[in-house]
């Protein structure tokens with residue numbers, strides 16, 4: 001049986017609650033929790049049976065008992081926490097978006113490799129049984145060559161510029177918040193990373209992206225179109241079209257039901273696999289398998305491809321975050 005690892009969590013907001021709940025549903029608890037506001041961590045620890053509550057975040061890194069650090073704080077805080085965790089010899093499982101840009105991710109990935117540690121982004125779809133199955137369908141060439149991926153992601157956010165989704169200081173914007181799901185879905189199916197990227201963007205008064213249309217093509221001619229908006233919900237459906245049929249996945253970005261339509265005779269096959277409710281349980285299990293040397297690489301290569309696309313798009317859109325501006329002034 002695989003060893004159970006000791007996980008420490010940084011942050012105790014919305015997704016951290018879900019993660020701690022998932023660990024409890026496995027009949028286990030996080031080993032420790034740290035949060036910027038300590039009182040919240042204490043209440044959180046009590047709720048999820050976490051016995052150790054650190055006085056501050058740096059205690060996570062100095063605790064030799066910690067195997068895996070789970071980071072659930074805003075985007076702009078991820079990189080410094082990742083680097084500290086890796087430098088302290090800990091594996092890292094970090095919420096999306098794992099870093100602000102490709103340069104940070106390359107630096108973190110190089111450090112993880114040098115220290116023989118696992119670094120992974122908590123991209124749920126990479127761990128869903130349904131997505132693994134649909135990738136097999138593609139890889140077995142049952143539908144012929146892939147031609148097009150279509151992915152829309154819409155989220156209706158209150159149009160309040162103090163909201164983190166529109167905040168430059170918290171690395172907001174549609175791309176890092178929801179575009180990352182659409183791009184991860186796309187990368188999951190494409191045979192190679194896109195090398196041609198065009199787009200149009202609409203910016204919020206704060207300067208971050210609030211709506212965008214993106215077209216991608218890779219060297220083998222597979223294409224994708226993505227539409228993102230923080231203004232409107234869109235159907236939670238992703239689609240990959242092949243010569244002889246298409247795959248649709250519903251309830252994206254998690255997803256436990258998909259349909260394959262075989263266009264030659266029109267028949268359809270519905271596939272139900274896994275459970276959206278167990279999404280974070282699959283993440284925990286895959287991460288532990290990776291840490292135990294079980295061969296699960298956690299798709300960091302896809303995470304890098306997605307980060308490269310997002311970095312290029314923001315460059316085209318002239319959108320930077322304060323951390324990046326401070327750095328470019330230093331250079």
Ligand SMILES: NC(=O)c1ccc[n+]([C@@H]2O[C@H](COP(=O)([O-])OP(=O)(O)OC[C@H]3O[C@@H](n4cnc5c(N)ncnc54)[C@H](OP(=O)(O)O)[C@@H]3O)[C@@H](O)[C@H]2O)c1
Pocket residue numbers: 010011012013014015016035036037040072073074075077095096097177
């Ligand atoms: N919400 C979701 O459904 C969801 C899903 C997937 C991924 N994510 C990702 O998960 C991350 C967290 O999102 P969330 O929705 O859980 O956020 P949230 O509910 O706003 O919680 C944010 C957490 O980060 C802490 N924090 C805020 N600023 C900090 C700073 N400067 N330094 C250290 N800690 C800080 C907060 O501490 P305090 O208690 O002191 O405020 C809080 O514990 C984001 O990267 C997000 O994209 C979220």
